[in-house]
Amino acid sequence: MAMPQGPQVFPRNEYLRRLAAVKGEMERRELSALMVVVPANITYLTGYTAKSGYVPQGLIVALNDEEPTFITRRMDAPAAIHQMFIDRSLVIGYPEGLIANPDKDGWDALIDHLLEAGFGKANIGLEEQSLSSQTVGKFRARMPAAKIVDFGNTICWIRGIKSDLEIALMREAAAIADAGMLRAKEVIRPGVSEADAAAEIIAQLVRGTGGRHGTDAAGFTLCASPRTSTAHISWAEDHFRDGSQINIELAGVRHGYTSALMRTFSIGKPSDLLQRLHEGEAAGLEAALAVVRPGATCGEVATAFNETLGKFGFKKESRCGYAIGIDWTEPTASFKVGDPTILKPNMTFHLMLGNWIDEDLGYAISETLRVTDSGADTFSTLPREIFQI
Amino acid sequence: MAMPQGPQVFPRNEYLRRLAAVKGEMERRELSALMVVVPANITYLTGYTAKSGYVPQGLIVALNDEEPTFITRRMDAPAAIHQMFIDRSLVIGYPEGLIANPDKDGWDALIDHLLEAGFGKANIGLEEQSLSSQTVGKFRARMPAAKIVDFGNTICWIRGIKSDLEIALMREAAAIADAGMLRAKEVIRPGVSEADAAAEIIAQLVRGTGGRHGTDAAGFTLCASPRTSTAHISWAEDHFRDGSQINIELAGVRHGYTSALMRTFSIGKPSDLLQRLHEGEAAGLEAALAVVRPGATCGEVATAFNETLGKFGFKKESRCGYAIGIDWTEPTASFKVGDPTILKPNMTFHLMLGNWIDEDLGYAISETLRVTDSGADTFSTLPREIFQI
DSSP, X not given: OOOOOOOOSSOHHHHHHHHHHHHHHHHHTTOSEEEEOXXXXXXXXXXXXXXXXXSOOEEEEETTOSXXXXXXEGGGHHHHHHHOSSOGGGEEEEOGGGTTOSSOOHHHHHHHHHHHTTOTXXXXXXXXXXXXXXXXXXXXXXOTTSEEEEOTTHHHHHHTBOOHHHHHXXXXXXXXXXXXXXXXXXXXXXXXXXXXXXXXXXXXXHHOBTTBOOSSOOOOEEEETTOTTOSSOOOOSOBOOTTOEEXXXXXXXXXXXXXXXXXXXXXXXXXXXXXXXXXXXXXXXXXXXXXXXXXXXXXXXXXXXXXXXXXXXXXXXXXXXXXXXBTEEXXXXXXXXXXXXXXXXTBEEEEEOOEEEETTEEEOOXXXXXXXXXXXXXXXXXXXXXXXX | OOOOOOOOSSOHHHHHHHHHHHHHHHHHTTOSEEEEOOHHHHHHHHOOOOSOTTSOOEEEXXXXXXXXXXXXXXXXXXXXXXXXXXXXXXXXXXXXXXXXXXXXXXXXXXXHHHHHTTOTTSEEEEOGGGSBHHHHHHHHHHOTTSEEEEOTTHHHHHHTBOOHHHHHHHHXXXXXXXXXHHHHHHHOOTTOBHHHHHHHHHHHHHHOBTTBOOSSOOOOEEEETTOTTOSSOOOOSOBOOTTOEEEEEEEEEETTEEEEEEEEEESSSOOHHHHHHHHHHHHHHHHHHXXXXXXXXXXXXXXXXXXXXXXXXXXXXXXXXXXXXXTEEEEEEXXXXXXXXXXXXXXXXXXXXXXXEETTEEEOOEEEEEEOSSSEEEXXXXXXXXXXX
């Protein structure tokens, strides 16, 4: 029995639309082939979410072919046949002997394919920022008559504006994030270990809510007293106490689509300082949301937040957010002073107001949102408050 | 109050020993400074496990300084002060304005530091395979009088032989992996969704066992019928049925140190074909373990497995395992035919016998082990059987 194609998350025409946008950029740059290597971009163009990107693999988009070709190691080909919308004949597994092989690797298999497909003298796009200099060098050396062009972040920018189908998945992911945060509210208690709490919260994110499972476990951070000024610690070998503050960043995931959420918890009454910081941040959040609308720039959103927070006597040094979608952060637009990106309907952002001010003052609040025709639509239904335990 | 240094996982002299080994390699190559960027290598040399490696950061090892200097974005400096063994003055946060900045990024901050520290005309090692060609180009362009040398996988090779303290952590991680697999045995039942089972198993891996928590959630795959020929699917939106086969790969984690484990489950009696494959694999596993001893090569271990499996009429195309330690796979030695790496005491491997033979036959079994003075010591206490539900 052959591996069956699995249930498809999106209809075929959704993928063809995405591919058409990529091909439009290829035409503009006079490229006849493009090798996509960023895992989130491969997900975007095919539906593939298996975790095989730690070894060489690439999706080859040819300008003149309707469907792309995926070349991956042999053992991952069945997952690609199962998950991708493309015809099974377009999934090619390269020999396992190319793994951990000092002489020849999976990139050679990809280059062989490009040469055999007649692209030896073509203009070819590469996502160079995600490849080592050695790998880019190998493409240039083995394809001397081809013109290798850096395709940069182009597909990430195309991903920036979501379809309604993508927005629907991000809403499902946001409901899961909410459920995770509510579970945190149930399990954070004095004497409970950080790991035991994390276990319950992460389990909820996997279990999902409302009949929709989490389809993956995303990054998770739980930074509790005395570590509230840290941003990216998973959790520590410690337990909560009376008076502990806990900053949590988590996300729900649906078929790669990620909705992130941050909230701060306090066991007992928050300190006056923390309460004042919260009030400034919450007011800043409202001010930022009030600016979000088509035509505004990302920089203006950050400025609105910063000015409001400043009135409360605080400052946030880091950016106020970033584009979000498949696999969390999209490396494109930021809510950052001076970012010229113009907001358009169905762009999605993590308005990320985590603020680690000095070595003993940090606070976390955020919203994942989409730009609507006239403003901002936040996905979470949770109150914007310090959750007091 | 300043961020306190947290409880240290290893004593200071353990880190100094590791640094001495790295400096020995630097001396051999006549390097006066080295920039370490692979997150697992930074963990190895400092104890840092926070998840900040998605933006530029680097640990600068100077031949003449006892402790290295860590340069990371401002918001991650407190976590480094908390976790690293080095003096807090050696953790330097670069301005948040360098994040998502098209003109100047964190690598510029690292280069600035190298220049200010007097390395402008020095021989400097870079882990080039983990840097984009653009970043390597920036180092060469901004440090034209320095000699930039690729340090390759050198630190990964040094990590290959564990200290007894590291082995102790990997044993703790293995006990957690066992607990996760036993939890799988409890929760896999007909009608249960894959996500609900995954939630319970992952929660166990985080909760840990025997008073030792998991300190992180590692990669997790659950590939169930009809997806048993896939290797790297997290889990699917599906549920178990009578007759389902389930292949699981999971790991326990203790302070970065990872012990992996694979087992196959069957709801009801396994098919004769699966049973025969299991018998071949289990016999091959014993044959492989019998070869493991100091002085044998990695290639010989693979050959022993392959020859035994072949007697049962099966073949495994992919390698039979790889070095394992911090953050799972070490990109160095493999149990692969022809791999010349000579085994030494306290090398650790994931003897990974997952075998995806064709589109409807896959099977998973593995052991994480250390090389002893005379043989192999497997960390798991679970039987090498198909777990029948």
